[in-house]
Amino acid sequence: MMRDPGLALQEAIIAGMGIRARGEERLRLAARGKLLAWQQVDAMAPASELERAELLLRRLYPTLAERSLQQMLVQLAEAEAAGAWHGFQRPDPLSVR
Amino acid sequence: MMTPAVPGRRPRYRRVMRAVFDALECLGVRYFVTASVAASVHGVLRQSQDTDIVLDIDASRFGELTEALGERCVVADPIDFGSFSVASIVEQATADKVDVILAPTGRFEASAMERRGLADVPGLGQVWVASVEDLLLAKLVWSAGTSELQLRDCAQLIRLNVATIDRSYLESWAERLGVRELLREIDR
Numbered sequence: 691m692m693r694d695p696g697l698a699l700q701e702a703i704i705a706g707m708g709i710r711a712r713g714e715e716r717l718r719l720a721a722r723g724k725l726l727a728w729q730q731v732d733a734m735a736p737a738s739e740l741e742r743a744e745l746l747l748r749r750l751y752p753t754l755a756e757r758s759l760q761q762m763l764v765q766l767a768e769a770e771a772a773g774a775w776h777g778f779q780r781p782d783p784l785s786v787r
Numbered sequence: 788m789m790t791p792a793v794p795g796r797r798p799r800y801r802r803v804m805r806a807v808f809d810a811l812e813c814l815g816v817r818y819f820v821t822a823s824v825a826a827s828v829h830g831v832l833r834q835s836q837d838t839d840i841v842l843d844i845d846a847s848r849f850g851e852l853t854e855a856l857g858e859r860c861v862v863a864d865p866i867d868f869g870s871f872s873v874a875s876i877v878e879q880a881t882a883d884k885v886d887v888i889l890a891p892t893g894r895f896e897a898s899a900m901e902r903r904g905l906a907d908v909p910g911l912g913q914v915w916v917a918s919v920e921d922l923l924l925a926k927l928v929w930s931a932g933t934s935e936l937q938l939r940d941c942a943q944l945i946r947l948n949v950a951t952i953d954r955s956y957l958e959s960w961a962e963r964l965g966v967r968e969l970l971r972e973i974d975r
Binding site: 697701704705707709710712713714715716717719720723724743746747750751754755757758759761762765766769774775778779 | 823824827828830831832833834835836837858861862863864866874875877879880881882884906907908909910939943946947
């Protein structure tokens with residue numbers, strides 16, 4: 691397997707970060723990914739919180755099994771009907787570096 | 788590589804994940820975190836939106852976990868993959884997700900459970916994490932020899948942990964799991 695010198699440098703930087711800093715960076719990347727997913731979903735102008743939830747879950751978790759997704763959507767619809775769920779909380783863009 | 792929790796620090800916990808770990812501890816269920824979170828502990832950074840946890844209970848006891856979590860989550864029933872099942876849990880408030888791998892029954896998984904280590908992981912707190920050797924072996928199996936990213940991670944894990952990795956354990960299990968050639972290839 692041929693090694694990319696740029697990749698080797700990136701590996702060295704990441705390895706040198708230490709567990710805590712790497713973990714914080716992983717969280718930051720995840721937060722940015724979530725924010726991007728929200729922006730994509732907003733651009734699609736979903737008609738309801740349930741539709742927004744479906745679009746969001748599909749973007750965040752593209753490998754989630756369809757039957758698992760559908761089962762979760764049924765539970766969210768039930769919670770919404772019972773007044774216990776009003777949509778996923780939107781991440782604060784200012785909290786994501 | 789693993790470090791104890793640092794007293795006095797307050798990590799930013801992702802709530803659904805901490806709730807799952809708390810529930811597992813209350814139920815006395817052994818677990819370890821694997822995939823991207825374990826990779827970050829052992830030196831490799833990968834973006835991932837969810838957390839993968841291996842449990843040593845089978846699907847019949849999954850209800851105990853969901854009951855302990857209460858109504859804060861929506862849950863997809865375990866999907867059977869033969870020697871193990873995978874269930875997904877999403878927090879109603881944040882859409883954060885945890886995938887739980889239930890009752891992998893092989894000797895490798897039992898060995899990995901015995902060799903797990905505690906680590907203080909940002910976002911999760913102090914949790915049990917797969918050892919670098921077991922993460923590496925799992926990644927070799929997941930790659931099926933074709934996932935460039937998984938194989939690159941494996942090569943990186945070896946390079947970064949070369950001084951501490953248990954070669955004998957790694958090679959022995961690579962042989963038994965049918966990934967010995969893959970290991971040789973990435974280890975050149």
